[in-house]
Amino acid sequence: MLALALCGALSPVAPGAAVADGSDATPLTRPDVTPGRVVTSGALTPPTDLVDAVALASTDAPGHDSALALRADGTVVGWGDDGHGQTSVPDGLTGVVAVDTAGGSSLAVRSDGGVVAWGDPGSGVTAVPDDLGPVTAVAVGGRLTDDTACSVAYAVRADTTVVRWGGAASATCPGLGDEYDVPEGLAGIRAVSAGDTVVLALRDDGTVVRWGPGLAAADGVDPATWQDMTSVSAKGEHAVGVDASGRLVGWGVWGEAGAPTLEGVRAASAGRQVAALRDDGSVACLPGCATPPGAPRFQAVSGGSDQVLAVLAPRSDLPPAPSAGPGPVQLLPGYVGPDYAMNPPAGLRDAVELDATSFAAGGNTAMAVRSDGTVVGWGSRYPVRLQPPAGLSDVVDVGVGAGFALALRADGSLVPWGSGSVTTLPPDLGPVVAVDAGGTQKAVRDPDGGPPTVTTCGVALALRADGTVRTWGSTGATCRALTEAMAAPADLTDVVSVSIGDEYAVVARADGSVVGWGPSWRSYSTGLALERWESVTSVSTDRARIIGVRADGTVRLWGVTGEVPVGPLDAPVVAASAAQTSGFLLGPYGRLVLSGGPTGEQQGRYTAVAGGDNYTLAIAVGGSAAAPAVPPLGATTVTTRRIGMAAGVATAFRYPANRADPVWRARVFVDRSTTARGLRVGIYADDDGRPGALLSTASTDSVVPGAWNTVLLDRGVTVQAAGSYWLVALAPYAGADDGSTAAPRLVLRGADGAPPGTPSLVSADRTLTGLPGAAPTDPDDPGADPATTWREGRTPDSGPASFFALT
Secondary structure (H helix, E strand, O other): OOOOOOOOOOOOOOOOOEEEOOOOOOOOOOOOOOOEEEEEOOOOOOOOOOOOEEEEEEOOOOOOOEEEEEEOOOOEEEEEOOOOOOOOOOOOOOOEEEEEEEOOEEEEEEOOOOEEEEEOOOOOOOOOOOOOOOEEEEEEEEEEOOOOEEEEEEEEEOOOOEEEEEOOOEOOEOOOOHHHOOOOOOOOEEEEEEOOOOEEEEEOOOOEEEEOOOOOOOEEOOHHHOOOEEEEEEEOOEEEEEEOOOOEEEEEOOHHHOOOOEOOEEEEEOOOEEEEEEOOOOEEEEOOOOOOOOOOOEEEEEOEOOOOEEEEOOOOOOOOOOOOOOEOEEEEOOOOOOOHHHOOOOOOOOEEEEEEEOHHHOOOEEEEEEOOOOEEEEEOOOOHHHOOOOOOOOEEEEEEOOOEEEEEEOOOOEEEEEOOHHHOOOOOOOOEEEEEEEEEEEEEOOOOOOOOEEEEEEEEEEEEOOOOEEEEEOOOOOOHHHHHHOOOOOOOOOEEEEEEOOOOEEEEEOOOOEEEEOOOHHHHHOOOOHHHHOOEEEEEEOOOEEEEEEOOOOEEEEEOOEEOOOOOOOOOOOEEEEOOOOEEEEOHHHOEEEEOOOOEEOOOOEEEEEEEOOEEEEEEOOOOOOOOOOOOEEEOOOOOOEEEEEOOOOEEEEEEOOOOEEEEEEEEEEOOOOOOOOEEEEEEEEOOOOEEEEEEEEEEOOOOOOEEEEEEEEEEEEEOOOOEEEEEEEOOOOOOOOOOOOOOEEEEEEOOOOOOOOOOEEEOOOOOOOOOOOOOOOOOOOOOOHHHHEEEOOOHHHOOEOEEEEO
16 A cells, blocks of 8 residues: 555554554655545445545455545544454544555554554454564455454565564464565565455566465466556455556456456556546446446545445535625524524615524524624514614624624724623724624522522623634623633634634634633533644534534534534535534535534525524525526426326436526425435436436435425536426336335426427336436447437326426
């Protein structure tokens, strides 16, 4: 395995993991790989929050497959079979630049050349030699079955020699003997890879050395004869390599299919299913197996027994988020809400900034800054004292907290209002560039047994122009302790983003680090590994959620129960807002995702978002988040006419383009009678009145019946005003119905104004799991013939559907 890049500071590793020190080595680096989410073609499903992987390693062990992913921050995550502890990554392992796993054991190389091992101790791989010294690459080989766990390890030292350890006999391993020993005098090695019965070492001159028991009946060309190779991979009983011309060659037990060969490859990973990463960013699975979902923008791959794993690069073809407002404020569904008392005032259609608070601060309250610099407020318990002062103008930001509010004016001054001493600004505050408001209510017990007295305690947080932070708050007897505990650390400087909860604050600094403090910080942040929150550019918090947006557009989301999965996200996040029950992520072109709640992606385009208990408010783009009256392609009207289709049958609807425009999303109205959970959507060119070339696809496995469902296309398509296109919907086939339950069914709604002569078409194949014509394995295959792929539906007048594509 080749060395990868330094991605994080080194730290002590938890007890139980074997470590070889390499502190005298030159730091190792990895190729410049953009972090991305991991996708799979099989059942080895990666964690949903794994959106920042840069490298992969997986096993070829049917029934016992596992995988490791190296994250951009230098940490490692494992999943799959953990029967020998091979995916239980040691606590505190950071600064990793390369990983490998096989036979129940795992290895990691750190940026200082040190090696960390974990997993099955029986074969001896976890007993890393003390004299190993700094290394540049590692490999683990071996076999893992129901009865056997055998592993052997190899490392390439800094002097280009190779060291072996492990393979000892144990209760689960008969022992891996001399045939696995490194050939005497072997040097000039830059990479090594190990399978079950074969080990490959890649020399600096591009030749390959092979050793191990070998294969009795191998197909393909012996690796010992390979020339001018740039990479090699061995796994199980298979070996592949890629030469300088981009040609993939294979050797191993392949059966009737024979050893794989392919041109235009930049990297490959061996296994029963070989993963080949092509020059165009697509993935080929050989011989003839399924590939992971996604457009051709993959960056790293790993083959296996019955799946291929790949790192999917973030979208680069999406437009940026729209500039802030002005736009209307809209009430969106919350976790269990919404709180309809939070509906914004009628006529509020020119907001540019939002802030909101929740019940712990005395009631759901929101405020918006309008494009003319004035402020408007509302809420379910909106008190008169929170009405903005008369004449308040030139406001650029607003914060609403417990019983008070703060407005930041364009000249850097603050205007407070509300109740309590928190509205008295501290002296010498100086110019301010950002504000936030928080606090809570405290109940004081009546010594005579009467009802408790409730006191509202406000706390304010200001980021000053010099990068320092100032806090102040209510000074009454009940609130004084909270205000004092909320004082910012004296040495806190270079702050770029601030946010405050009820009894704690969190900030991001210019170096990307995150700092938190306050009476409840310890309880809320227990277990929070802030070292994984490096490169954070902005933070947001509200009582029980903390969100950090990093420079690469990935997100960390923390809740009271621990790290909250975020993803999969198809593109970088540009802004975020935290609330008690959800995290709100604003992505490219204004897409809004609610993470931590069941509502998923919202249907409009937005420029700002804020929320509290059971509600979400957002500023929509251009006046409305509703379906556009005339989209670039398709129909937005919804009738009572139902269009039903069984799972496995694709249905196509033809539409003339309404105008020339790029589209990145598709929306389809799904009837409430739908029982299918999965939906695949495609845009096809027109080929003489039938769907032709497949231009773009989208998918979801969380269909919401009785609503518009929005999906993100895997690539943008520019529709031409004079052209016609086909929008296709499919609920994937899930196998024959066993009679115990009704077969899944997708039901759409019809749209008004079906043009004459445009009947819907259905696929001839009634057991489709993917869209017809999607990603043929053979690049020279022209695809399926439209004349035989599609036929008229049973109801030719069923088109069009409530189905459209939009920017």
